[in-house]
Amino acid sequence: xxxxxxxxxxxxxxxxxxxxxxxxxxQNRELIQAVHAINAAExxxxxxxxTFALDRKTGRGLIRLVRRKTRExxxxxxxxxxxxxxxxxxxxxx
Numbered sequence: 001x002x003x004x005x006x007x008x009x010x011x012x013x014x015x016x017x018x019x020x021x022x023x024x025x026x027q028n029r030e031l032i033q034a035v036h037a038i039n040a041a042e043x044x045x046x047x048x049x050x051t052f053a054l055d056r057k058t059g060r061g062l063i064r065l066v067r068r069k070t071r072e073x074x075x076x077x078x079x080x081x082x083x084x085x086x087x088x089x090x091x092x093x094x
Contacts, residue, residue: 020059028054031061031079034086041089048074050082 020028035050044050044065053062063082065074 020054024059027079028052028061031063031082034082035063037086037089038082043085043089050077 032052035052038044039049047068048065049068051064051066053064054060055062061079063077063079065077066072067074
């Protein structure tokens, strides 16, 4: 006797990651460099740092301010703010 479930779950597939355009890749590289520069300067103090992650759906960079020890999210930061901070920091060192 064959017993099959009444409702079979169809396999769900994860959304396919978006392949970022060459322009988006260049912007992400610039953001990563800015994040490194800001973290090296400890602009948010010793206890916090910026992290960069790639949004697989959009291909855009996500920047978050987190506590170093706990990895707790403090807030999200816009790419524009990160680039502006890094640019201001570079001009100060200039």
